[in-house]
Amino acid sequence: MPVTKHVRYIQRFIWLYFWLLIFEGVLRKWLLPGLSVPLLIVRDPVLLLAYFYAFRCQLLPDNRFTRSTLALALLSFPAGLVATVYTDFSNISVVLFGLRTNFLHLPLIFLIPKVFDRTDVLRFGRVVLLLALPMALLMAAQFAVGPEAFLNRGAGEDASQIISVFGRIRPAGTFSFVNGTSLFFALSTAFLLYGFLQPGVYSRPLLTAAGFALPIALAVSGSRSTILGVALVFAAMFVGLLLQPRLARGAVRVALFIGFAGLSLSFLPTFNEALNVTTTRLELASTAEGGLAQRFIGSYQDTFNGLLSVPLLGYGLGMGTNAGAALLGLKGRFLLAEAEWPRVVRESGPILGFGYILLRLAIAVWMGKLALRCVSTGNLLPLLLFAACGLNIISGQFGQPTSLGFAVFGGGLCLAAMRVPVVLESYESSAGRQLSTR
Incomplete structure (x- = not known):
């Protein structure tokens, strides 16, 4: 079978991975709630098939990051088995x-740029922008109806969404939980801003629809994470403007349009109500939990709380995830920690745990450097995509499948947008070499 046919198969499986990432919540909440737990891994067979064909045509990623991933996996598995001996709950x-x-999913970051380039990334972006307005309108409908409505079912039978304030929920759109809409609109914002900064990439009607979707989603979200994710992408745009001032005209178009969209929507009573609910939710959260910065820093500080009492091999790989708790008959609980870094360290112990954290940090730092370098050549898209996924790669909750999916898929798009499908091989041969283009 020709190599090109294998590549097409890999591309199709990655596209299927994307569609399942967007719509697996529909299966888990509405269509097959009784199979909610098995559907947690619905993307895994698709991913394994992509890896299989990548192996067949010698495109399986082989670089310092994937080798480190494999080494940590080979060490973590027996360590996790040993931990089951002295942990009452953990099992194989x-x-x-x-x-x-x-x-399992981390190598996808490096497989995507081997079979996709910047043109393909822009196609993904067009689909994301097409989905933005329907997603925002679905969120608005979920916001308008009560918590017990069919639209606001959670993943699984008799599950519901998280309450915001005033009897409203935090809409999850097509996703299982609200974190999905947060990550989706960060990615949507990256393509939206790029479309305004580079006229002609996307049509005006498409940008207009996605531009109106953004303030609607932010207003009804009731989520600090959604606001933070979008804000990081805007911050990346301003960094790009500092490095490429010629993009300032596009930034003015962004500001004028967002202002116009917000002003237009302010005449709708439902939009104003949603804005009031979200503002109140943010104020109450800041009072009860501290500001966003305090909560953000606290999630990392918690990694070191009680560190000396954590066993050398941890309490057991997988125990800190919600799915792990469900497998142990303790559904809906965080047995070790809610934040990602504390979970990793308490599951795997200080040596393997911090090794895994450093791996994710190294991937993000390396990717960020390459994205910044691309700005100097006039390509701002990788930096915007990195802003949408970088923090998720560093400390996103990988135990939550949607968070994991957006981290690796967004990271892959970021590398593919650099138009260098063999960027890692170039990096391996000369770490300091200037990033080349296709």
């Missing part, structure tokens, strides 16, 4: 899920 099924959570 939980360890296997933890192995899958931490390691």
Whole structure:
């Protein structure tokens, strides 16, 4: 079978991975709620098939990051099995899920740029922008109806969404939980801003629809994470403007349009109500939990709380995930920690845990450097995409499948947008070499 046919198969599987990422919540909430737990890994067979064909045509990523991922996986699995001996709860099924959570999907970051380039990334962007307005309108409908409505079902039978304030929920759109809409609109914002900064890439009607979707989604979200994700992408745009002042005219178009969209929507009573609910929710959250910065820093500081009492090999790989808790008959609980870094360290112990954290940090730092370098050549898209996924790669909750999916898929798009499908091989041969283009 020709190599080109293998590549087409890989591309199709990655597209299927994307569609399942967007709509797996529909399956888990509305169509097949009784199969909600098995559907947590619905993307895994698709991913494995992509890896299989990548192996067949010698495109399986082989670089310092994937080798480190494999080495940590090979060490973490037996360590997790040993931990089951002295941990009352942990078992081999939980360890296997933890192995899958931490390691299986990471190589996809480096496979995507081997089979896609910047043109393909822009196609993904067009689809994301097409989905933005329907997603925002679905969120608005979920906001308008009560918590017990069919639209606001959670993943699984008799599950519901998180309450915001005034009896309203935090809309999850097509996703299982609200974090999906947060990550989706960060990605949508990256393509939206790029479309305004580079006229002609996307049509005006498409940008207009997606531009109106953004303030609607922010207003009804009731989520600080959604606001933070969008804000990071805007911050990346301003960094790009500092490095490429010629893009200032596009930034003015962005500001004028967002202002116009916000002003137009302010005449709608529902939009104003949603804005009031979200503002109140943010104020109450700041009072009860501290400001966003305090909560953000606190999630990292918690990594070191009680560190000396954590066993050398941890309490058991996978135990800190919600799915791991469900496998142990303790559904809906965080057994070790809610934040990602504390979970990783308490699951795998200080040595393997911090090794895994450093791996994710190294991937993000390296990717960020390449994205910044691309700005100097006039390509701002990688930096915008990195802003949408970088923090998620560093400390996103990989135990939550949607968070994991957006981290690796967004990272892959970021590298593919650099128009260098073999960027890692170039990096391996000369770490300091100037990033080349296709």
